[in-house]
Every structure is written in C-alpha cells, then in structure tokens.
Amino acid sequence: MNNDILTVKQNLGIVGNSLPLQQAVSAALQAAPYDVNVLIVGENGVGKEVFHKILHNYGPRKHNKCIPVNCGALPEGTINSELFGHVKGAFTGAIADRKGYFEEANGGTIFLDEVGELPLETQARLLRVIETGEYKRMGSNEIHKTNVRVVAATNRDLHEAIEKGKFRQDLYYRLAAVTIRVPALRERPEDIHLLFRKFAADVAAKYNCPKISVDDGGRQFLMAYSWPGNVRQLLHLVEEISIVETERVITSEILKKYLPDFESRVTSAGGTHKDSYENGFGPGEKAMLYKVLFEMKQQLEEVRAQLGLSDTTVQSTRPVRQLQQARPVTVDEFEEQEAEEVTTVPSVSYTPASDSPVSTTPSGSASAPTPNNIPRTLEQMEKEAIENALKRNDGNKRKAAEELGISERTIHRKIADYGL
Numbered sequence: 001m002n003n004d005i006l007t008v009k010q011n012l013g014i015v016g017n018s019l020p021l022q023q024a025v026s027a028a029l030q031a032a033p034y035d036v037n038v039l040i041v042g043e044n045g046v047g048k049e050v051f052h053k054i055l056h057n058y059g060p061r062k063h064n065k066c067i068p069v070n071c072g073a074l075p076e077g078t079i080n081s082e083l084f085g086h087v088k089g090a091f092t093g094a095i096a097d098r099k100g101y102f103e104e105a106n107g108g109t110i111f112l113d114e115v116g117e118l119p120l121e122t123q124a125r126l127l128r129v130i131e132t133g134e135y136k137r138m139g140s141n142e143i144h145k146t147n148v149r150v151v152a153a154t155n156r157d158l159h160e161a162i163e164k165g166k167f168r169q170d171l172y173y174r175l176a177a178v179t180i181r182v183p184a185l186r187e188r189p190e191d192i193h194l195l196f197r198k199f200a201a202d203v204a205a206k207y208n209c210p211k212i213s214v215d216d217g218g219r220q221f222l223m224a225y226s227w228p229g230n231v232r233q234l235l236h237l238v239e240e241i242s243i244v245e246t247e248r249v250i251t252s253e254i255l256k257k258y259l260p261d262f263e264s265r266v267t268s269a270g271g272t273h274k275d276s277y278e279n280g281f282g283p284g285e286k287a288m289l290y291k292v293l294f295e296m297k298q299q300l301e302e303v304r305a306q307l308g309l310s311d312t313t314v315q316s317t318r319p320v321r322q323l324q325q326a327r328p329v330t331v332d333e334f335e336e337q338e339a340e341e342v343t344t345v346p347s348v349s350y351t352p353a354s355d356s357p358v359s360t361t362p363s364g365s366a367s368a369p370t371p372n373n374i375p376r377t378l379e380q381m382e383k384e385a386i387e388n389a390l391k392r393n394d395g396n397k398r399k400a401a402e403e404l405g406i407s408e409r410t411i412h413r414k415i416a417d418y419g420l
Helices: 002-012 019-031 048-057 079-084 120-132 158-163 169-175 189-207 216-224 230-244 252-258 283-307 331-340 378-392 397-404 408-418
Strands: 038-041 066-070 109-113 134-136 143-145 149-154 178-181 313-315 347-349
Touching: 002 019, 002 048, 019 048, 019 178, 038 048, 048 066, 048 109, 048 149, 079 120, 120 134, 120 169, 158 169, 189 216, 189 230, 216 252, 230 252, 378 397, 378 408, 397 408
Parallel strands: 038 149, 038 178, 066 109, 109 149
Antiparallel strands: 134 143, 313 347
16 A cells, blocks of 8 residues: 555655655545545645545546536536536526536546535535436426536535534535545644755746755744645745745745744644554644744753853754756655655754853852753653643643644643653
C-alpha cells in the first residue's frame, strides 16, 4: 500500500509525507475499487478536489467520464436544470432540449463539490437519482435513467445542518457510504516547508523570477501559524512574496508583514478530534510543541541579552537544498529529497559567557534569571505550556485544549502524566 500511495501522490501532484495526509490518501485508495458513494470532508483550501480523482482514476469507472460540479457556484434558479437537464420551453430562455450533468456522466463519476450548499428541493431530486437512478428533466414528466457514482465534498458540518433542517438526513447517509477526512494544513506542520519549496519553485518558473527560500526562523514561523486558508493560502502567500519582496531569503520578520494576524493565529486549533500518533506525538501535540518552541526562541533571545550569553542558535538537522534550474519541480524530485531528510524538532542551544552565577547589582536591583530557569526538555516545555494554558482559562480543560491545539482526550492524559 505504501508504494501505491507514493504512485498516487506522484501521478496527481500531491505533496506531503505527514501521517494524516497519508491516511486520507490510503482511505481513498481503499474505497476506489468499490462502487460506493463517498463523502469527502475538510476545510476550504485543503485540496478536497484531488481526492475525487483518486476515487475515479483507480476505480471501476476510470474509462468513463468524471464530471466535477461546483454546487455552490450554480444559481439556485438553474441548478436543477444544470444537474438534471431541461426540455425546450421549460422556462424562459430554454430554446432547446439540454442534457444535465447526471445524463452526461452516465456510466462514470460525478463530483459534487460544496454539496452542503444545495437547496432542499434539489436535495430531494438528488436523493431520488441516488436511490433509483431515475430523474426527470425540467419541464418534462418523462423518466430517464442514469448510472453514476456520486462523490461529494463539503466544508460544512452536515450534522449541524441536519439539526437546523438545512440538509436531509436520508441524503447524508446515502452520500456518506464512506467518509474521507482531508486534514487541515495546521494538522500536518511537517509538510509546510516542503509545500513552500514546491510553490516557490513553481512560482519562480511561472513568472521567471529568482526563487525564494525561507530561513530557520521563518520556517518555525510558518509551522506555528494556523493557516485558516490552508494550502491555498500558503500558495497565495508564496506567490505574493515572490513578486513583491526584493529579498530572496525570507525571515520571520518579512513573513509578519504578510501575516499580520500571526499572534491571533498561532496554532490553536491544530488537534484532531481523535489524535493519531507517530513517534509518540499526535499532529495536535506536534503543533503545540512547534508553538512552544517558537515562543521559547524569543524568550531565549531576551535571556541571552540579560545574561550576556553567546548568540542563541536554532539548529535544524534538515539541509537546505537549492534547485539549480528555475522550472516547475516534479513531485518525484521532492519525494526523493524528503526521503533523505530527517524530520526532527529543532534543538535550541546556548553557551553561558561565564560559569559564575549572576549576582545582585551594587544598586540592589534583582538579579537576572539563570539558565537553570529555562526548560531544557520538550517534556518540561510541554508541561509548562499546559500549566499556563490551564491558568489562563481558569482550569477549563476544554478551552485550554483548544488554545494548545490538542484534543480534550489528550489534555486529560497529559494532566495525569504530569500530575497537574
């Protein structure tokens, strides 16, 4: 299955090696051979549209049509005509018979993006065609038959929409024979730099400009940000910086100009409802650690200035590679580079200027903090972050978990582990 996943990623241009992304691709591959309807869920900008291609290209209908339909972009007055067709004279402007998407896709796959935006009347028609394969063109009583596989996608909470009477429960269960969840970008921070490099190379080739790169501080900055617009937002950021900035090595200070909401957007929603664990940390916990490390770097800079320490350095074990040609980079090249790199949490080191402790000044002012006050391990940093979050939220574990970007289950386990 791992080789199959790699092949799919290469064929469809999917970039990333994180566990949540691998799980989503694997789920699509497993569902593809079975001719069942699939619901793809995930936030705006995560790349849900790629997954219907996996389901179609690796399924039994791959030699027939696959028609994507953006339900949110279709006017409510013409949506039934677009989906099911109409006959001449059905409404003003209907000067001839017209086939709908379900008729065009007969024998293949239809991808209904933003399916949660469909009006209730259209939902009823859709339910019928899914259950029986039957539909009527607008303005006609003649029953037509079609045989399609329906793949739907939404960024809405359909359970909430059902409770509010805005989405049919029976339609939901027809669409969601299999559900695939596409992770948000903040849930796979280890993929952010790889995506940045890919987009930077593509933008440089597209606009014939020098390729940008990001330094270690900027890289931490990118991983700490919550990316409400997900992969689409990252692409637009790289494109804007490539065109506007004269500097080609991008720092955290430069990024702050383009992400002015950074302080309010530090990853706080990165945990999944049910954390998946890799090397002992779930994606939500990784995001929390990246956030803590970014804050710690700033704290260490302040302590260094007070204690006269040598320059604080943030070291990354992953080498920075520059592409020799300004051209779009294939997924094969990035996968090959990524396979050779070891992904680790950056280590923070410091060197005291002297071994003697800092004493009280002659004027009687309080002495500066000593290096012993700085957490030296990830466990200490994590414990301190949880304690501070609980204090800020008056002991409310749910709110503290949301702030840290981990699930309630995880914070309860951590509280027990650390004896808080």
